Amino acid sequence: MKPSTIIRFIILLLFGHGEGARILAPFFLPVRSHFMMTNAIIRELVQRGHEVTFITPFSLAKENLGANYTEVLLPLYNTWADISEIMKTSSALDMVDVPKWTAMKLAQHIGLKSTDFALAQPEIQKLIHAKDKVGKYDLLLVEQFYNEGALMLGHLYQVPVISIATFAYANYFSQLFGFITPLSYVPNVFLSCTDRMTLWQRLENVVIGAKEDFHRELFYYPAQDAIIKKYFASLLPEVPRVKELERNISAIFLNSYMPLTSPRPMTFNMISVGGLHIQPPKRLPGHIQKFLDEAEHGAIYFSLGSQVRSADMPAEKLNIFLGVFARLKQRVLWKFEDDKLPNLPGNVKVEKWLPQADILAHPKVRVFIAHGGLFGMQEAVHHAVPVLGMPFYFDQNPNIKEGISAGYAIGLDYRDISEEKLELALTELLSNPKYKDNMNRASKIFRDRPLGAMDTAMYWIDYVIEHRGAPHLVAAGVNLPWYQFYLLDVVAIIKFDNDNIFGLL
Template structure:
């Protein structure tokens, strides 16, 4: 009987998907390979579910086409090289505070977005007669791109690559609990001490002020400059049917979420593929285990200051374990015999190998997700953005140790002691395996959840019934400013009347007392 029900369920699922193929447009402009991976994985997952998917991006996809639906790349050629060539300083050498990062990031992205919406390939799509059922926009200082949804008469879905944060919360009326929820550029996770909360609150206020009076104003300017008969930028900002969050309780702390916020963290992780022969042999023959070292796709190990590179090499040379290092050059000066380098390494496939005992990473979210997926302990060298938040989250959950890249004590002795603690103390691997179990224990796979909810929005014409009433309230009502003012004034009035009454009583009693004395 159970087998028959399973066959019926599969048949119904196939029937629903073959009947309702939709046209979907994805907009992923971030000049980072990891962000493209997120957009490409989502687009391909939707295509495999039978949909017609177009992805605007900066990288391009040379993989085989999906078997079921259709997938098309629109590559804005030249923008990636232009963005990277404009980098005046290596990210590993930047020394900006968490208060400056939002402004620097949004300013940098503004120029890229303007070039993107002027790109011939982008204009060809806008000026075509194509139609779409839904537009999925990766949220990253690109609110002007939300105009594509009403332009194509489509529903708008926002994708957040780093889970919830104030800007995403504001779109759908989700509460931001500043007392325990860090901002996008804050390093804190979980319960914060008093001055941590002070710092986090100041960052939150700064981000809100900048977003309202600077960032949205810049997006408004682009909107009216390049799109005729365009609407107000705030109408676009709040017209979101669904938010797909690249998060999960195994990765980030649990936070409040309104009904149209859906967690799909880890959807991009694929089953491990066969490794290149030389890598497979290196990992298989590592009797004492392997430390895998990669700073992701954007940060380059070759751009490390020489002092930090030498500190790492000296620490690695003392290890009995082997080290596999993503090094973007032919030669690594001073390379120890137990270190193997490669310009590119299949990170997910390597982390799946049983001989990998430790992952040294910058703390990027995709790297954090993949290490949790495979249950591997972490030594994090966070540099900027959300990396510090992710790294400290791993420390809080007991599977990571953190040494900020700009830490003055980034030394051979410090690095070696952290490595030995992580390798020799079994609690880190146990905690990593525990997080991995939580990650995999879900009612449905994250990609299946993403496909279901995108189709849900299309079926229900934007799913307005998921929208909370708080979005339609002015800020002073949402935050109960009017109620608080009313209660304060009422209390003041009651106290004033009471004090007047007491004064009159006292005055009356005092007057009677004087009359008695005279008599």
């Protein structure tokens, strides 16, 4: 029996006996990639005997999870239609030109709209107006992505809260969990730099961090508070504000782990569980298995994720890839969303959908051409496949930059890509062993943990429930007003009364 299996068995013995907990899990954000992590946690909770009520825009009903699983299916709020209208874009490919600050405000906009949309749905209204709420659930599980209105269900049902950051990390976690983020070496998630910043990068990091904090205080929090008041004012004599609700968060699961995230300060209740969605590889569909097995010189896997569609590329961009692929000895497996791709070279196979993690686990796959999404980067590192990164928006740029810094990735800019640049990058990754060596080291670090990612998440869920919210994990900083949190009151006293202060020393 493998050590991981033994540990899992022990955890089930310690925490899986008796009646399971009753967990309410409202996940409002209709972005499919985020549910790779969310769905994995929900399945595991049900498997371990917990009763889960899952509020989701993406159904798990076909999986027949059993009597412990209750699903509340939300209508699908179309985030990309909303973004396209605001940004006047025709596809996600156009997001490559969106400025960092605009991308941050777009993320907030999506959160606000999807929260308002979800709370208005009849099934959510039934939960909001249900009688005898206290004692019905033991835990609220929510996503930490601008859907703070969901925290009101924790307030109404009087249960502790665990949030899940599917995007790994954000600088506003500093105020949320009561610690100071050192901006000298912790870059903002929207900046394309690593923890080794130049003077100008540190200056930009401070400026965008300050802008984010002020924008949250002056615009975002009031907008989220207005949504909450809209749906709960008739129910409560006094509706708590978002900042009060956030103080009820017992722990947060971060979709990160070394070395994909650089070292930084964290509190006891910030738990790194990156990669928990990765399962042991399954055998591939026959035609895909054969295509890769027979790749004498190895294979390249090409996918831009669930939001960015290769099929939306203009003909001149597609011809660049087809021209380079035709000259390679390697086979190319490409997730391409249309039925046909003209002038397809004999060494290239396209499919509308592909089991990405299982493909990356195949020993013949030598390079992953990717957009730099966090889940894909985790899978690449887990299976030790070097990356050719072509980022478009949000955290993709810093994810690729982290890989470049660690020496297991090369980056290309989609806007000025050429056959020469693409061929040069692929040749370097395929012929220079340093990229595979560096990726092997990164993979070993990513896999080397005292407890597996999923078992870690399950342990802390049980812990928070057992300790009734585990308030001893929460730093006192969450209860301080901002001027005390940053010691501005102390600075003021020192500045205006330094004679008396230094007389006390």
